[in-house]
Amino acid sequence: MSIDRPVKVAIIGSGCAAVAAAFELTRPEHRGKYRVTLYQMGWRMGGKGASGRGPADRIEEHGLHIWLGFYENAFRLLRECYAELKQNDPSRRLADWQDAFIREPHVGIVDSSRQGGWVAWTALFPPVDGLPGDPLSTHNPFSLGNYLARAVALLRSLFLGLYTWKETEPSGSIRAFSPVGEKRESSPESLIASISRLLRVGALATLAGLIEALAILEMLLKSTPTYPENLLLRFIENIAAAIRAQLEDFVIDDDEIRLKWQIIDLVIAILVGAARFRLLFDPRGLDAINDYECRQWLRMNGASEHSVDCAFVRGLYDLALAYEDGDPARPGLAAGQALRGSLRMFFTYRGALFWKMRAGMGDIIFAPFYEVLKQRGASVKFFHRLENVKLVDPAKLAPGERPYVEALEFDVQAKMLGDGEYSPLVDVKGIPSWPSQPDYRQLEDGSRMEREGWDFESHWDRRKMASVTLRVVEDFDFVVFGASIGAVPHTCKEILARDERWRAMVQQVKTVASQAIQLWMNEDMKSVGWNAPTVTLSAFVKPFDTWADMEHLIAEENWRPQPKAIAYFCNVLADPPVEPDRSDAGYPQRRREEVRQNAIQFLNHQIRYLWPKAATAQGFRWEILADPTGHQPTPASCGEKRFDTQYWRANVNPTDRYVLALPGSLKYRISPLDNTYDNLTIAGDWTDCGFNEGCVEAAIMSGRLAAHAIAQSPPLEDIIGYDHP
């Protein structure tokens, strides 16, 4: 392609994928070859990752968002973005990307205890060398052989790295923190402690227990004089009797051993499965097993029913919102992708397993990208809602010419006063941030819109000020469709009418609604009964199975007085049997009310298992919720009404729905590299992007692929983890 004018690229949306595509196409190396415009409905960027600042500048998220330590592409682009901004303004707040994140080494899961009540476990994932986004050496970490070696090492070390918070009181609540795992140390004391523990609780009862025991035995034998002989003997005897203990103890009374056995059982099933399905050598890599449901595949490879249903597995499903139609009884994850995700998550993270953003995702991710894109000359057209992707009439195509997009039809939801450009950011404590509401003062007829409650992000609110049509060549050369798959049936009707692959994709690549609540409390976590360190935890009860302690955000908000704790909860939200009609304007509000009711029930009845002191026999202590207006609770406002001062949402807009990776569905995804339509490429976590699971990393990879489809850059080998087994 050699032309002497800039190539005009219209990007629909400004979620992770769209932004990644824009960032790639506007790289200085392209010397302004691509003139990029992003078209975004509403007033803010980010899509499913958007956030806003509400009363008291509190951060209001779409849902809980955590970045994982293996997000190589996402971190790489973000680091470049931060570096570019810092170059221009070294004194800006959070100028360094590392200042914009905090590392979270603890992952928690909650399980029901055999002794009654609940038991919460947290595993500590130690820091790993390097940082996500650092260059990778040619020592490829993404080979199944490498993973296998790591899995075997994991088997041996499982006993040592697990820390638990155990129930100590009969009330069924989680009280005391008692780390019962030991780090591998070779001092005589610690080895004796290890052995005593192995002997006492029957941890030898597993194959991996034996391996571990053997390693300890080896050390013991090397330095016998240090150890009492009878201990040595007992230990050897116990190794011999180990499997018997395995059989007996598996009907398990000890919660900790049960969980460990289950994880070990799962790891063994994975190793066995890898052998049986010849995954190491299958050219499809892990995709070879994507038609199997993950649990089914684990069962096929010998994992016990207990293990397959254990809290650890449930926790992984919860983190991936992997419930078809939002139904907790229908968990669904394609086995290959689930495995790829888990292997990447646990074995290839760098720095920390989890990275939490120091402010809202909008503020930490999308505001910096917005600024850099502007600096590079890209523009963002807010309040532009795509209505139709218009294809060329097939009769107009020359022989051999591929179909292409002829026009893009938009609703203009709002016009700027004086035809200026919308200025979307506000400053909060030195951080450019997105407000939770549009700045109506900048909009023509803004006060009327505010009064009438126009919801620019709602699928069910069709109000607009004008329409605009962009035409190929005149207004754009290429289109990156970066809206989510939920928008396809509404905006790509012409493609769906003539393209069977797209129809199959829309049918098979399913999405799920989600619900989220955020609580600000005027008591700290200890006072509500959580004595363990800060954690991100899943596998808790529905309707809010995932909780993250977000205390670190207090300093970034503007409360008077400051709250002492912040908690985010998130989960799927079940779909109604029949999809609501687009004319059903009250639908989002009804779902929001449902989430409110869910939250009140949850706080009254279930939260006590996690935070025993947050509730009394009468229910949740509503007075502990902080009010952003600063009002101190009065007896009248202290009932469940006080929940209304908190933040909650139902993510039911089609494009806001979380994208699932259901078994048998992934082969229906279409790649951003697909060139069926000459000037159209797709981008998003719903595309066939190499890592086919709804997450930031997938979206960013997809955006990079879309850029490659247009500019042949970045090289595919540079999209980290695209070529992955």
Next chain:
Amino acid sequence: MTQQERLHRQDPKRSEPIRNLTGFLRNSHSWGENPPGEEPGKTEPQGSSEKLDDVLTHGVHLGYKIIEEQISQGQRVAQRLRKRYPPMGDREGDGGGEIDALISRLLGLTKDMGTLWFDSMEMVLKTPRLLRGLAGGEEQGEVGIASNLAETHISIEIASSKRAQVSLNLPSRPQRYIPLVHALYATNPAFPPLTGISFRHCTGSPHPILQVEIPDHQPASTYTGVVADGETNEPVGTLVVRVLA
């Protein structure tokens, strides 16, 4: 506006990730030497100091350890179990079946893990390229990500009454060696392997032809196998034949 002004997208070289063994090696030239946003010389690429020997020794050591531990422990434990819990007929109660199942699962496990390790070690040991890659890529740049058919100049002839798809991944041009295909196996071990596949050379052309013969009764499935260097029998790539129903 005229039709001629409309810009076209270049056809992509490929539209799928490479997920087979060749992906074992990264070949990312365009990665900067330094982390994004950092000055040159600040970070040392990880693993660069690792030497081939270390990797090998470690791999072999680990392999033997796993096999030894798994197999010997498995057998010992199974023996003890059998002693403690004699076979079904010799005892009462219905717990015996469970124990038998556990014993056989245990033995199966140890066998599987041993085999798996052997398989992977064998593949690594047989492939100097992979070894070099594991050791830190002394030959970086030499080893490319698998090229497509057009680049490797291989023609394919298929003799089959059924619909079939063939995908061949070779990391380097076969002019340098005579490729050889071993039997291709389906995931379902009950299906017979595909054996009628070979490379042949045409006189006057430097490029080999891949001949694929699919018997009429061959069950529909995906058959996969390794392409080896005919002289050294080193794996050089992979071949997948999808026989469609």
